[in-house]
Amino acid sequence: MPVYIRKGPADIPEPPDSSHGDDEELFLSDPDQLQDQLPQPFRMIDKVLDRLVDRAWDFISQRETVRVTEQAIKTIPVMQVSGDVKLPVRTNCVACSEDGRYIFLGHPHGLSVMAQPQGITTSSSSSPYCVPVWQEDQVEITSLHITCLGEMVYLLASLDDMGVARLFAYYSETSHxxxxxxxxxxxxxxxxxxxxxxxxxxxxxxxxxxxxGCQCLEVYRFPKDSWLKELSQHAPGVGDTGKLSPVAMLMKIKPPKPHTGSTMKSPFEVLQKTEDGNVIGSGQNHLISSRQWEDQDAVFKSVYRKYMVTNPSNTTDPEDRPSCVTSHFLLPGGLFPVLGGVKPQTGGVAVAVCLWWSGRHNLLQYLLCKAPKDKPDPEPKPDALWPNAQEILCSAVSSCTRHITLGLVTGLVTVWDRHLGLPLSVVSVEADSVFSSIIFVDYWPSTATEDALLSQGPNHSSTLVHLLVTCKSGACHLVDAGRGLDSHNVTQLSERPSDPGCFPSLYNFLSPICQTIRSRLFPLPL
Structure with missing residues (x-):
């Protein structure tokens, strides 16, 4: 008979050697061993990618270190008060003369002047003094504009709170x-x-x-030479009204009428309607019929329908809104000899005035060097017209008046070159709101440098303008505009403030920005 013998309990296996797990962890932790196990060319590709990633991280860390270091070093200069002058009354406006000798102040009772015998300085030994030069009760001066009429002779344009404009002459410590x-x-x-x-x-x-509810621009011609002779013969003392030569009105410019269809049949009839046979830029004497205007408007709206910005909240017709005017005086230069056949004056005398009306697309230009008339033209026509694609919001003219810049509603900045009669540049600024102001921030180290650049002609490749554009939201942009598609740059200097009540002011905002722009444009000491 078979005999069944029961075996003893099975042997418990011993735990694995711990050294084997250590080898696996060492194998996974060492990338070189893992790479050695990869076949070629994957092993080489893996090493190249690792090196690229390491170099990229090193470059990013270095740039971040440099940025943090520059921000730590950069400090905004703080100007300390070197002296103070106690003013007799509350001051509403301040205007400084071009030679720096006088500062005129407007206050609730007239005008005052602050001066020093040798010009305004910051020395404590000779502090400026403030004296009233013209006083009248219930006249609060709110705006002042000053220019040098001659040596130690100044012309002041004042405006009070009631909208009354006054013209003063200041000479020999006497106001006229x-x-x-x-x-x-x-x-x-x-x-x-x-x-x-x-x-x-x-x-x-x-x-x-x-x-x-409508604005018009009145342009006056001043008898400058006669005033200088009369002031030199006037005895020191309080000036009287009516003692100087009268002011003559040159032209009164009203808002232009919208273009309408022409009833003229031939170019000869158009030339007969003009005074000098010149129809450039007038825009009124043309041969375009009303039907052509309507067809052109329909084609434009059908083609650019998706690009046209509409605001449902603004239901006011542009023709019904109050029309405001902005004007700038222009110095000699550009296309003036061609327009009108009149040779413009030389030197620093203004030869034209350019202006635009709110809600309009066109910049109009009127010559000032025309032959004087007994009576101003009731409806003067522009001598040149600068068209733009969109509505104009703000404008500025460079110090030499060669360039005119316009800020448009769609975030476009257009810079016109008067020497060529063409746009220098058109730059798109990605702004979070519409423009509120625009100014030139160009600064030439010396007059010799400016003359050297201008002598190379209008086609000089270094023609580059710098603009400071501010928005109604408080954001600010620096625009570098030049000739060509790749010659412009837009830098955002400040963003929209988080607190609506903390908008930047002129003193705590523009001053450090202008210092930054100046150090960026002209790094060398002046």
Whole structure:
């Protein structure tokens, strides 16, 4: 019989050697051993990728270190007060003369001047003094514009809180009231002056007059030479009204009428409607019929329908909105000899005024060097027209008046070159809101450098302008514009403030920005 013998319990296996697990962890932790196990060419590709990633991380870390170091070193200069002058009354506006000798102040009771015998300095030994030069009760001066009429002779344009514009001459510590520009006997029919500016040198003046919800621009020609002779013969003391030569109005520019269809049949009939046989830029004497205007408008809207920006909240017709005007005086240069056949004056005398109306696309230009007339033209026509694709919001003119820049509603900045009569550059600024202002920040180290650049002609490749564009939201952009598609750059200097009540002011915002721009454009010491 078979005998079954039961075996004992099975042997428990011993735990594996711990050294084997250590080898696996060492194998996984050592990339070189793992790479050695990869076949070629994957082993080489893996090593190349690792080196590229290491170099990229090293480059990023170095740039971050440099950026942090530069931010730690960069400090905004803080100007300490070197001295103070106690003013007698509350000051509303301040204007400084071009030679730095005088500072004129407007206050609730007239005008005051702050001066020193040798010009304004910061020395404590000779502190400036403030003295009243023209006083009148219930006249609060809110705006001042000053220019040098001659040596130690200054011309002042003032504006008070009631919209009354006054013209003063200051000579030999005496103020002369020349004229009240919008003075009328009937106060109910008096027009309100919104802005009163002078051309460089005091040859012309422009007053923006508002009446019945519409603005017009009145341009005046000043008898500069006669005033200088009369002031030199005037005895020191308080100036009287009407003692100097009167001011003559050169032209009164009203908002242009919209273009309508022409009823003229031939070019000969068009030339007969003009005074000098020149129809360049007038825009009124043309042969385009009303049907052609309607067809052109329909084609434009059908082609660019998706690009046209519409605002449902703004239901006011552009023709019904108040039309405001912005003007700038222009110095000699550009295409003036071609327009009108009149040789412009030389030197620093203004030869034209350019202006634009709110809600319009065109920049208009009027010559000032025309033959004087007994009566101003009731409807003067522009001598040149600079068209733009969109509505103009703000404008600025360079110090030499060679370049004119315009800020448009769609975030476009257009820079016109007057020497060529063509746009220098068109730059798109990605702004979070519409433009509020635009200024030139160009700065030449010396006059010799400027003359050397301008002598190389208008086609000089170094023609580059720098603009400071601010938005209504508080954001600020620096625009470098030049000739060519790749010659422009836009740098955002500040973003929209998080607190709506913390918008940047002129003193705590523009001053450090201009210092930064100057150090960026001209790194060498001046």
């Amino acid at each position: 009231l020349i004229k009240v520009m919008n003075e009328t006997d009937d106060l109910n029919q008096r027009s309100v002056c919104v802005k009163f500016e002078l051309s460089r040198g005091g040859d012309y003046g422009a007053a923006t007059i508002s009446c019945n």
